[in-house]
Amino acid sequence: MSPLRLALRTLMLARIRSVLAILMVAASLCVLDLFSGHIASVRARLEYQVVMGERLGHLAVMRSPRQDGPDQLRMFAPAEAKQVRAIVEAAGGVALVMPQMSVNGIASSGQRSALFHGEGVSDMPEAAPGSLQALPGKIKAANRNGIAVSSAQAQSLGLRHGSSVTLTGAGNHAAAQTVKAEVIDVYNGPERADGPGGLMMPLQMAQTLNDTARTERFVVFLSDPDKLEEQRAALATALRAVDLSVDVRTWQEQSAAYMRERGTSDLAFDSVAGMVFAVIAATIAATMSMNALERRREVGTLRALGMRSHAVFFMFIAEALGMALAGVAASLVGSGLIAWIVNRAALSYSPGQASTSAPMLVELDFNRMGMAVVMVVAVALLAALVPSFKAARTAVAPSLVA
Amino acid sequence: MDGNAEQGKEGVARAFGDLVRLSGVHKYYSGGSAGVHALNGIDLQLGAGEIVSVCGPSGSGKTSLLSLIGMLEAPTEGSVVIASLLTGKLSEQARAELRADTIGMVFQAFTLIPVLSVRENVLLPLKLRGQPDGDTWQAVHARADELLAQLGLSTMADHFPRDLDPSQSQRVAIARALIGRPRLVLADEPGSRLDGAGIRMTMDLFAREQAAHGTAFLVSTRDQRQLSRVTRTLQLSDGRLQNVVTTSSRKPFRAEV
Numbered sequence A: 001m002s003p004l005r006l007a008l009r010t011l012m013l014a015r016i017r018s019v020l021a022i023l024m025v026a027a028s029l030c031v032l033d034l035f036s037g038h039i040a041s042v043r044a045r046l047e048y049q050v051v052m053g054e055r056l057g058h059l060a061v062m063r064s065p066r067q068d069g070p071d072q073l074r075m076f077a078p079a080e081a082k083q084v085r086a087i088v089e090a091a092g093g094v095a096l097v098m099p100q101m102s103v104n105g106i107a108s109s110g111q112r113s114a115l116f117h118g119e120g121v122s123d124m125p126e127a128a129p130g131s132l133q134a135l136p137g138k139i140k141a142a143n144r145n146g147i148a149v150s151s152a153q154a155q156s157l158g159l160r161h162g163s164s165v166t167l168t169g170a171g172n173h174a175a176a177q178t179v180k181a182e183v184i185d186v187y188n189g190p191e192r193a194d195g196p197g198g199l200m201m202p203l204q205m206a207q208t209l210n211d212t213a214r215t216e217r218f219v220v221f222l223s224d225p226d227k228l229e230e231q232r233a234a235l236a237t238a239l240r241a242v243d244l245s246v247d248v249r250t251w252q253e254q255s256a257a258y259m260r261e262r263g264t265s266d267l268a269f270d271s272v273a274g275m276v277f278a279v280i281a282a283t284i285a286a287t288m289s290m291n292a293l294e295r296r297r298e299v300g301t302l303r304a305l306g307m308r309s310h311a312v313f314f315m316f317i318a319e320a321l322g323m324a325l326a327g328v329a330a331s332l333v334g335s336g337l338i339a340w341i342v343n344r345a346a347l348s349y350s351p352g353q354a355s356t357s358a359p360m361l362v363e364l365d366f367n368r369m370g371m372a373v374v375m376v377v378a379v380a381l382l383a384a385l386v387p388s389f390k391a392a393r394t395a396v397a398p399s400l401v402a
Numbered sequence B: 001m002d003g004n005a006e007q008g009k010e011g012v013a014r015a016f017g018d019l020v021r022l023s024g025v026h027k028y029y030s031g032g033s034a035g036v037h038a039l040n041g042i043d044l045q046l047g048a049g050e051i052v053s054v055c056g057p058s059g060s061g062k063t064s065l066l067s068l069i070g071m072l073e074a075p076t077e078g079s080v081v082i083a084s085l086l087t088g089k090l091s092e093q094a095r096a097e098l099r100a101d102t103i104g105m106v107f108q109a110f111t112l113i114p115v116l117s118v119r120e121n122v123l124l125p126l127k128l129r130g131q132p133d134g135d136t137w138q139a140v141h142a143r144a145d146e147l148l149a150q151l152g153l154s155t156m157a158d159h160f161p162r163d164l165d166p167s168q169s170q171r172v173a174i175a176r177a178l179i180g181r182p183r184l185v186l187a188d189e190p191g192s193r194l195d196g197a198g199i200r201m202t203m204d205l206f207a208r209e210q211a212a213h214g215t216a217f218l219v220s221t222r223d224q225r226q227l228s229r230v231t232r233t234l235q236l237s238d239g240r241l242q243n244v245v246t247t248s249s250r251k252p253f254r255a256e257v
Helices: A003-012 A016-053 A078-090 A130-134 A151-157 A203-209 A225-240 A256-294 A296-304 A309-345 A366-392 B003-010 B062-069 B092-102 B118-129 B137-150 B166-178 B196-213
Strands: A059-063 A094-108 A113-121 A146-150 A164-169 A178-187 A197-202 A217-222 A246-250 B020-029 B036-046 B051-055 B077-082 B103-106 B184-188 B216-221 B232-237 B240-246
Touching: A003 A309, A016 A256, A016 A309, A016 A366, A059 A078, A059 A225, A078 A094, A078 A217, A078 A225, A094 A151, A094 A203, A113 A151, A113 A203, A146 A151, A146 A164, A151 A178, A151 A197, A164 A203, A178 A197, A178 A203, A197 A203, A217 A225, A225 A246, A256 A296, A256 A309, A256 A366, A296 A309, A309 A366, B020 B062, B036 B062, B036 B240, B051 B062, B051 B196, B062 B077, B062 B184, B062 B216, B092 B103, B092 B118, B103 B166, B118 B137, B118 B166, B137 B166, B137 B196, B166 B184, B166 B196, B196 B216
Parallel strands: A113 A197, A146 A178, B051 B216, B051 B232, B103 B184, B184 B216
Antiparallel strands: A059 A217, A059 A246, A094 A113, A094 A164, A094 A217, A146 A197, A164 A178, B020 B036, B020 B077, B232 B240
């Protein structure tokens, strides 16, 4: 009878205390799994908002910044822009490349004026993947004065389809330029948290407002966003190979809001994980200590019948690990079930200072769940060391006296 | 166990003849305000096939004597020789192997393993050893069932200890001590939870094992009803052997000594 078999038998015919310990491990892990799943869900929404909603794309190719130079030198000259676009479009795994230019200024409807933060974008090619056709703000090449405004901006200026608006650019190194524009789309895309109302315009209009023929950046949408870092490295290498001084940034690096959320949620997750692992460690240690104490006679009998002390140690360790793994298995079932119920229930919540509610969704973050399982096994092992050692050192003769 | 090899490794002193020989054995337990001198200069020989009872009041040293012979404890002074091997010179592993190969034990606390069935509890000493000595597992299982039947537990083989009353549990512990056909059985008050019929059944079984396999028994008891089958009775008082009474003309078994 091996110690492992005895440990498994003990677990299968578990005492109430062991069952409670397994349930405690499972419940603690469920909390961690669901929290990590919620974080994953929030991050997925933020990624969509940043990449698609704010049109930042997965990657952005920019001229390497020159801190002491004028704005113009931070943009690609027309010849450079042509070269960059050709190289990026030829790279594998790229779904769409769009030249873009940011422009700030004042929008006036004739009765009201407001600051705007606009993006000059090129037309969406008809061949672009369907998922990208959903990018907010429909700009048409045929209408060179047509702009799309966010619903918040439209409300602020009292604009609607067909309204006329005057835009005045506010570039630091350019003469102020003014253009007449017509609202051809009002979109419900997300508002930027760090600036005034959103506005989409043709790239040429943005260049006019900034008084330049240059292109600020190329936004790149990838076919497989999971290969973000590989693609970034490949593009940077390809562009630098032809002596282009470029900076390729990921969407995370460009979004301060995302990086803030990531820092906050990582801190929260680490805190919750610390508490969960402390609870699991205390549960396993307490359960195994009580088991070792209550089973003194049983251990004494096994030792007297020929079981070696290291086998007793291994038996208790195996029991603790079995308990932890049973808890892990129960937590996987529990987490999956709870996530399914929460997602089906279509709950919503109001994140932070947002005025509108967001759907409460829970994904299962298998990477973090896998790490949690490894941690639980390690924690259970450490927590069981002292009780198992004490059980292994049980004095045989005194334990067998009635 | 290879005795010669062990002798070479451990420098074991050999003594021939007796299955058990204790010479000048003292056992002193320290602790508390005053220590306890549990055994005080015990000299004892036990041959194969003997059924010896150790009588004495509670605290007279019966359990300590059995613990020393069972190598669960070491003497403070003196020597314990089991099957010609001086136990004090053996490593923990060698002692465990000698105990597993030579001795069956019925503990005062007769603890059964709660997660094993009655039959599995009986087979446990052999399962812990990993193989039945010379027998097939099938034969060993049959022997377990036979022992249980002789102790009136044939219907309980697949039950778990929680289903047994104390008398049945004690009988399972007795079967467990006998399963490996040990040369010596140490039984610490084996009849403490048995009624008259149970004690007779047990003592009859001991006599059959003695007759068939030459098993020696050292049985500690406070109950005079258990003395009917014994060849010798040792009287212990305050850790000293007071007198030895030969209570039966039964000859000790000598066949394989």
